[in-house]
Amino acid sequence: MPEGAWARAGHGIAAFVAGAAILVVEFAAVRLLAPAFGQSVLVWSVVIGLVLVALAVGYALGGRLGERCASTRPLFLAWLLAALWIALAAWQGAALCRALLPRGLPTPGGLPLGFRGGALATLLLFCAPAMLLAMTTPFLLRRDAARGREGRATGRLYAAGTLGSLTGCWLAPLVWLQTLGTALTLAVTAAAVGGLGLLGLLLARSAGAAAPVAPGPPVPPSRRVLALALLAGLAVTVIEFAALRLMSPWFGQSNPIWANVIGTLLLALALGAYAGGRLADRWGGDAATGPGRLGGLLGLAALWLGLAVWCAPALLEWLLPAGVGSMDLLPVAFRGSLVATVLLFGPPLTLLGAVPPMLVRAAARGHPGRVAGAVLAWGTVGGLLGCLGTAPLLVPLLGSRGALLLAALLAAAGAALLGLPARRAPRAALLVGAAAALLGLGWQVAARPALRHHAGQVEELESPYQTVRVVRQRVGLQVPPEDHAPVPALLGVGGEADTLFLRHDEDAETYQSLLLADPERSRRWLTGGRYFEHLALGACFAGLEARERTLRVLLLGYAGGTVHRTLRQVLPPDLRLKVLGVEIDPGVLEVARRHLAHADLEGPGLRLVTGEDARTVVNALPEDERFDLVLVDAYARTNYLPFQLASVEFFAAARRHLAPGGWVGVNVLGNGWRSPVARAVAATMGRALGPTYAVPNPSYPGNVILWAAPGASLGPRLRADLELHPALLPAGHALERLLLRHDPARDGGVVLTDDRSPSDRLADAELGL
Amino acid sequence: MLGGLLAFLAFLAFQGLLTPAPVAAEDLPEATRRMAALALAEGRWEDLGPILGGAHTAAQRWPLLVARGWWRLGDAAPPAAPEPDDALDALTARRLAWLAAGGREPYPIPGPNEREPWPVLAALVADRQEREGPARARGSPADPLSDLAARMDPEAEARTRWFLGENHRWQMSVSYRSLPPTPEEVAARERAEELAARNGWLALAALAGLLLGVALWLWRGERGDAG
Structure with missing residues (x-):
């Protein structure tokens, strides 16, 4: 007899906790590995991919063990083992990662730096506990499922596990990892x-x-059932990744938006699992997976998704119209993303969520646990393919719209596997949905229409990381006065110029790179008073050990090369420039080469590393490599300084590669010196490098440049023999007249470490969320 | 008679009337001093060389020495303290020693019987030391120059006072958000708040709709025929 109500409730709680724990471990894994192996898309994909493989193995094992074991004790013994393993990861995980650090800069065509180490660390630290916890749902299913009611038992447990995943998806990145740190989490x-x-x-x-186990050997689920499970899992994962990217030109990819979108999708899956389980029992047996039932649902999902993709831009533009400023955007975007996710993707995800319990109900034949394990395992294999393929491949190749249309086709293919529905309405839904998706995909591939049109938009490119846009606008800027008018020399005078901006995702005001369209103005006005000049001012500091009169610069967050260009334009005439630039997103370079005249910057003085996380590169630098300037201008998902580039450990690593007299400069975007992020980074630099100095940009008060140099007894000093580029005068004045030394007692600031860095949460709070 | 003359000379020497008087900055033409002060206030350090080209003594060239030895740095080491020089006033001598030591100690200020020859420079150096030092005693925003104002020559140009009084360093203490917003910014913020409120209600409605849709689907399915 199946377990009583209390036991079923307990099993639901166990499935919930297992789902939550798996997600928390996944997020913590990415966080633990990032300082050693980076967060490039490929490394992240292999880490999550290995965990998904472990989950699939766990599901299959759990189903088989559940059929054989009379009690739940083996499952909870597995939990104890998982707990011990997770505790070991907390205790020794960071040390293992340090032992596996990659050495030497990447070679062209080779694997990403953190690939091998990240894979090995994941295998050793996280695959085992993920596998052990994944056994939970299929193991418990047999105990919950009465004959003929396997569907609702599957749906209930699956929904509980998915709700647990939703909870973990919110708790881990937004709360625990930010407040407790990785090891404590x-x-x-x-x-x-x-x-x-x-x-x-x-x-x-x-x-x-x-x-009791049914008489006779278990009948393995048919290939059709497993193929459907795989297709559904693949479609769900593609939708999860691509939905976020489709909406990112409006809402961005900040942590709250991400958690909002993924959480809503998980909620829809959970609802679908619960409803699907109950309906499967109601419809009964093979009928549940007949063309008239499941086939119709999949056809409807394909149709909704196919239409939603084309309605999305209009809906998104209505929810978040152009003109909302960057500082006011997040509350509008947070609520708008919830609306858009529910309306565009809620129904298809609900329908897809109904697939696993229906398959289990159809194929159980007295062995629901084993069948559920197989269905979940193959669904996870589909999820693995989606995880590995969507961000790195599908989105750059097909666009996020194309990826979603492909997901619609997958749903239609699943329906086709079940045969055409007999009734007119479901048949029409399937055929129309498939046709719309196919035609739409063809047009998307051929025409590549832009997701969002900004005034002056020249190009839009969907890279593995973000949607990169080049926008040409005539904007006001600060320019050096023609005469030495005294007071305006500090701030420059107002001017206007056609400017090419390289923006990303939802950016309407900030930018990754820019270039004044007129070369002569670019030479005279540099970047019009923006922070690039304040960073490049480092080339004019006295005391740099310019060995062989060469200024060696490590530029982390190279983007389109604006800082590099500015350095070249302001470089003292007696120096040569050598730059090692690191940019994680190759798409940015691709666009910069087409529109920002990057070819001017390429040559023997530039070494570029693309596709790699900057932290990984710093870790892998040869011991004897030295730089006179280390400049950090790296931002992820618009608002976030990557935590692994703003920790005590990172600045200590950078310090090892500083030449005598060298300086570290960090660009911090936020609320000026009042920004808690700026003060936290300053406190962190102070811990690793010594006295840290903050310089605001009066022309663009959101930026603060932080400078620090080990052993410096005075703040940064410009060279006395140097005639500054006229456009650099405001930056020079700011350095000399506005610089403030960070005082930990008075100014505060959380010290950020690799283990505990609430920098994302501080940035979100500054933006009103 | 000769003895009387010698005695008179001895008396004068005793009084210090015969020792060479230090050549003070005040001995520069007023126009030169004003131009130099203006250049300092406006950050035109590179103009000090031409302005003070006619100055000969350390006291007169003091802003130039600070410009090249502390405010900015040259490749060469800071100028060494000169040999004792009867033409060097005590304040300048202390300041030269300060410069030779790297300028890490507090900037020497005039004593009770001394006069500040370069008030703008003194204010700038003291201000920069305060900002760069480990323990700052900041004045309040209402009195931007705080105790620095007390060191300034009250006869300094009005424009110089205005420039220093603006004291752009206080921009750093002012939150970007708390700067008085323009009418356009106020309108944009109100519009964003309206959109956020609207989207909030829509989100609740959408979630309720999804839950209702699933409930309806379940209800219809469970009331329908068995398969």
């Missing part, structure tokens, strides 16, 4: 899993309480 998770595992052991029933 893992430790808390280990304690929770271990504690509940102990409780489960105490409450475990004897063998007599288990449902």
